[in-house]
Amino acid sequence: SQQGEEDPQALSIQEGENATMNCSYKTSINNLQWYRQNSGRGLVHLILIRSNEREKHSGRLRVTLDTSKKSSSLLITASRAADTASYFCATDSTSGTYKYIFGTGTRLKVLA
């Protein structure tokens, strides 16, 4: 079963614009992670935010977490063509097994 749902499913923007994608999840979590997947490749970890954090930055990435709404957002600023990829959120539940469940993904296309 999918724990997270990303939205939008697909996003197309011009180079230099900002891209925002959202993730909603169902159960209480310890932390939430965002991953990037280039076509035909494995997933690459971008950033982790813990349940007691509200915002985190890493380079051009900004992640927010609202545990009351069970949602997170990933903002990529000043996007580049190389940011074209699928982006997934992954959550672990507080049930104790630390298994990470991935969402459905947002396909981002950055046009040069």
Place this chain on the structure above:
Amino acid sequence: EAGVAQSPRYKIIEKRQSVAFWCNPISGHATLYWYQQILGQGPKLLIQFQNNGVVDDSQLPKDRFSAERLKGVDSTLKIQPAKLEDSAVYLCASSLTSGTGELFFGEGSRLTVL
């Protein structure tokens, strides 16, 4: 540092045949995961190992899928017999231990069942 190694990268088989995928995690990583990713979807966890013990296999179709992690290092995932709906990319990932956060993924093994 070497990453997660998987093989084969591609495999095409007929339905009802068997197939095996191999994964070598990053040295020292205690936790190993197998995910199934169907085209256009997010990865779905099949099985999670902590060292050579199974932590979670609740979504592994045990009538046809099996996995083992002997000696707590390498792992193999087997499908027998394969069905058309098993066509997917099988991703292996590892982490230092459960709950430490970042998962490191291999490039995946793409299976096509005809």
